[in-house]
Structure formats: structure tokens, C-alpha cells
Amino acid sequence: MKALFNLGIKVIVITMGSKGASLFVNDNDETILVPSIKVDAVDTTGAGDAFSAGFMYSFSKKYSFDFDDLKYHLIVGNLVAAKCIQQIGARNGLPTQDELII
Numbered sequence: 001m002k003a004l005f006n007l008g009i010k011v012i013v014i015t016m017g018s019k020g021a022s023l024f025v026n027d028n029d030e031t032i033l034v035p036s037i038k039v040d041a042v043d044t045t046g047a048g049d050a051f052s053a054g055f056m057y058s059f060s061k062k063y064s065f066d067f068d069d070l071k072y073h074l075i076v077g078n079l080v081a082a083k084c085i086q087q088i089g090a091r092n093g094l095p096t097q098d099e100l101i102i
Helices: 002-006 047-061 067-084
Strands: 011-015 021-025 031-034
Touching: 011 047, 011 067, 021 067, 031 067, 047 067
Parallel strands: none
Antiparallel strands: 011 021, 021 031
């Protein structure tokens, strides 16, 4: 991680499947694991992409590198991934924009 931070990367997010996602921020000693949302998984296809889409959607709505804001974006990513895996296919369970009021 230090090598990535030395390249100028500000934020590292590591998805950990059913465990959730970890957040690391450059110049901040605080890290966090945001647990996944427990649901009955039908198909995990697309879960990682769904997480990324949720995280980036939330980040685009509030462009901030504040630790608490980034933590919130992880929660949104976990929510989108949890919705995704409740149906068969990579896109069928994705929430609509109305379901993601940010």
C-alpha cells in the first residue's frame, strides 16, 4: 500500500466478498472494515462490479476525501452489491436511482 500511496494514490478500497470492504486513506492512520450486508445470496455474479458502481455513484454525488464520506460510499457499495446478489445475473438485482437516494 505504501508503494501505491507514494505514487499519489489517495484512497485504496479492498473488497473482501462476504466480509465487506476495507478502506485505507493516504495520510490517515485510520482504516476501517465496513461489513457486508447479510442477505440470502442467489448468484454472486457481478457483486464486485456492483460494489464498485455503488461506491463510484455515491462518490460522484459527494466528491470528498473525508474519511466519514468515504466510509459512507463503502456502505452504498455494499448495499448495491447486496441487492445484486439476491437475483440471478449480474444486473437483474441492481437498484434503480430512485432506490439510491443519496
